[in-house]
Amino acid sequence: MSTVFLGGALVAAAVTLFILQPILSGLHASLDRAEDELTDTEARKRVALLALRDVEYDFLAGKLDEKDYLSLKADLTAEALEALEADAEGSEPHFLDDDVEAEITKIRAALRSGLMCVSCGFGNDDGSHFCSECGQQLKIGAVG
């Protein structure tokens, strides 16, 4: 019995020491956002891009009319670009790799240019005026 009691006392002492140590010896847990976490602007950007992705998907899958698609896409592209630009003005470069940055630029350009065929969804090369997949005339510069 006394051995068990001693065991219990030891457990209690060890546990108490374990939880009091930070206060006694000044150990601190961080309370700030870590460097690689999303900031609010980044979160907004992400949401805008994801929404854009959904609209693209819905259009490709035939759930959206071309007219609605173009107007929604214009709205969302504007939102996404705004968020991207707001982000670029901030102190963000520390968390982006160069290649990531380059990809964003590419996406930005592609979003603006309207090289994607609204009829079949094919992504065309620069300078195209007609879709190489289905022959539809491309609406270059129609959105963004």
Next chain:
Amino acid sequence: MTILGEYALWIALPISVWGMLLGYVGGRTQRGDYVLSAERSIYAVFFLLVLASLGIVSAFLGDKFEYWYIASYSNREMEFFYKVTGLWAGQRGSLLFWAVILAFFSTLCVFLNRKKNREFMPYVAGVLQTILTFFLVVLLFADVNPFEQLAFTPANGQGLNPQLQNYWMTIHPPTLYLGFTAFTIPFAFAVAALLNGRLDARWIELTRRWILLSWLFLAVGIIFGMRWAYEELGWGGYWFWDPVENASLLPWLTATAFLHSIQIQENRGMLKVWNMSLVLLTFLLTIFATFLTRSGLIESVHSFAQELKIAYIFLSFMGVVLLACILLIIYRLPKLQSENSIQSFLSRESAFLFNNLILLGAAFAVFWGTIFPLVAEGVTGQQVSVGPPFFEKVNFPIGLVLLALAGIGPVIAWRRATKRNLQKNFQIPIMVGCFVAIALWIAGARHGLALVTWSVCAFVLTVIATEFWKGTRARARIEGEGFAVALFHLVTRNRRRWGGYIVHVGIVMIYFAFAGAAYNVDERQHVLPGDQINITSPFGHIYTLTYEGLSVSLGRGQRNLLWQAIATVSVEQDGVAKGILTTEKRQYVTSDQLMTEVGIRSTVREDLYLILSAMDDVDGALSANSSAQGIDLQVLVKPFVLWIWAGGLILALGTVIALWPSVDRRRRSSRPELEAVTTGAPAIAGVAR
């Protein structure tokens, strides 16, 4: 070890209270040392609760009948396996087990977030310790201490209720408990967000996986429970709208609603108050479920407890949590305003909203049906019972609308869908649905509700298959991949969407099986050895069952068995021998009640389910007198039951796909959004190339 376990339980209480206070104070004053101490206290409480659980398990293994809990739920003859799982066989152990799992999830949560989401963690630690403190107070002060000793040491224990000595019963409660307790983590993040005022979409992003995990455990736990009822309770069904079954269904319904409505908040910045309320409601319902299961307030198959003190403690706790949460939401209302409004009635967000209202309607109906007898008894003093007919009447139509929505939702676009597109997209699925209904009608199916259910199932499956087909085709075309590769990438690059669709397929399979119950065949006959019963299956073939005889034997102490009577029946289907089925009655030392073991022959089409209902003369049969071997044999043919279990597997698979962390997500936070754009949407990817 057992005494040390009891000490550990007592030590855990002050540690937990300490952690709770330091979590809140540390968050408020931004003191890092306080917060670290609070977080460490969670590790400490987990360690202490593990010690306490080991104490109980060692008491089971050591046959320490001086403890009330061990004497009530074990005896010397019990198998090792059931002694270990005795930890959650009764109310007291279950509460301890519950606390251990909660402490485990809390520890995991604190550990995973030791370097991120730091501005949430002080309050998260505080909230988790609050819940842990509550369970410790219940364990120590509500007359349910599993370490309570008797004034004397009985020579042997009473043994475990034989119905609980079943494989499914040992895994069903822990699975449900995992589901219930895992939901505490999203709740803690939600309250932390309310406390620190960071109410953007981030807390939802942080908790989505926890919610999916909890949802998965709840779903699987419910299905395990159905399986147990089907195999062990011996009345031929899997769901009886028992209060405890209902209690586990309630948080699952509201969590399902939440999983859909968070998508509206993420996509459209709407429904913030609604989502917050759903998290709080689901958490309260998990506590309510424990309360119902383990307070003995409502008598049911599951309730083996009588104490009422614990009921009051639970009710007060739920009341305090509810009030605190409502006040917090009101305080934060300005930060919970919607950023957008619904643009069109024909949009996915309005479909989701509708789905939410229906799910909550179902939850309310189930809740009301469950507590109504209690309220009525309190008011009128008369016992009222609300049986399956009420729940079925209310929930069948609700369930059908929900099922239909699972087909409508995916086809409607976010924000704005046009009638023309809807017509175009719905044409084929509706045609398939109608075709299935007509084909089944021609094949002879005449049950209205079943026909409608099956035709809606066909509609939903067509929609989902079309989604997969269109997505794969688009990806294959744009990325130049083969179809199999394109399908694989499609699913892995947007696991959540496609995992969700797979879950829907599982749900459709389960509905399909439920509707099969309309064609159950149920016959009861008195038979003597050599007698035959002919049963026509709903599929037209004929089972010829030959009763071979009853063999009664005395138990020799194994598994506490006194005697068992085994009826042997050979089965022929359209003249072809299909083997032998047995069904039993058992008398255990530990219970006055006779237990039934059913005989089941499962095929893809139907289950043949035999129940030994009654015996003419057990003593005569024991002396192998064949004229005394007459029995009442109940024969059921139950179409499609296997599909429930299969549907459960598909559902689990889909959920695992949806919550599996993607490789890219593990790398850098900047990656996933690019992934989303460059690979999730084939069109943009095509442009970006």
